[in-house]
Amino acid sequence: MDTLFDLDEAPATDPFDPSVSRPYDLLRHDDGADYAATVTGGGSAVVCGDAERVLAAMPAGCVRAVVTSPPYWGHRDYADPAQIGHEETVFDYIERLADLFEGVRRVLADDGSLWLNIGDSYTSGGRRTRMADRNNAARTIDFRPDTPEGMKPKDLIGVPWMLAFALRERGWYLRTEVVWNKPNGQPESVRDRPTRSHEYLFLLTKSEKYFYDVDAITGPNGRRNRSIWDINTVPLAESHDAAFPPELVYTCLSHSSERGDLVLDPFLGSGTTAMVAGSMARRFFGIELNPEYVSIITRRLAGRAAA
Incomplete structure (x- = not known):
């Protein structure tokens, strides 16, 4: 299928304007914190923390x-004791994320936007481990939470909407949901329901009025972008298996940012948001808890800078 954006073909840019603060210099250090940072250029920073x-x-x-x-x-x-996603209950998980996104809303400009991708889960049915899926080894995990209160074994939990509604209650404007359809999605070892091949992406804003370039991406005859995006997943040679496809990030940033803007990803993972932002002449600030993933990010960014 045709793609809107190919990271391999995009230029490696560093849109540093000397009149604008370097992203890492924005951090306050008066709390004594020593943030481990990989500064990859004047307009970019990745912080491990x-x-x-x-x-x-x-x-x-x-x-x-x-x-x-x-x-x-x-x-x-x-593999980190401070990681998100291992909470005992889904309600604790939602509460923890809603608290964290209070901080995201604080640093967001009044006319800024949040594009939030979140996957769903099924109740465990009382099983405490998930065996390796022969079709998708990335789903292996050494625990499974109990079935949440009020739900039954094998229920689809509805995690994305639980989080979206929690953020709306905290003051976010829930503007739309996008269905990210994955034409090449991994099969599931299930025989009593269709294989799920989509995830949700929510557009949330800080204010009622915000920046949105509706004509940034159009289809044939100027048709404006719809709310179902067909975007293939993109495997990485390195170990982080939950990477964003570059085209997904490109689409979000095309609608919600301009050249020189500061882009944030507080769960940077393998660094795709940073790489796409840089190729679009945006500054970026990434946060990643796991030092191993920061090493992956550093290598990917260094590879693009050298290309």
């Missing part, structure tokens, strides 16, 4: 667009 703490050290209103995907509940083990 806890997202909630790093967000608290950023100035209010400095970010124009956020594109991110938090760890899903009960899906993967990212």
